[in-house]
Amino acid sequence: MDTQVEAVEAVLDAADWTRVGAQLEQLVQSCNQCHQATAHGFIRIEVRTDVNPFAQSFALPGAQGS
Secondary structure, eight states, rough: HHHHHHHHHHHTTTTOOOHHHHHHHHHHHHHHHHHHHOOOOOOEEEEOOOOOOOEESSTTSSSOOO
């Protein structure tokens, strides 16, 4: 987890805006993989800019769009 956070920090510090999205997506995937591995898969992080202002999906597991 620390390496993923540090990778995001590095591209932000370097103002490498072309890579920020990709690094953030990798961080989110790491979070969700950890949640699954620790039986907390009901906590699902996602980066969206539409309706939900939070970086978490509140959809029920197995529901369409989850």
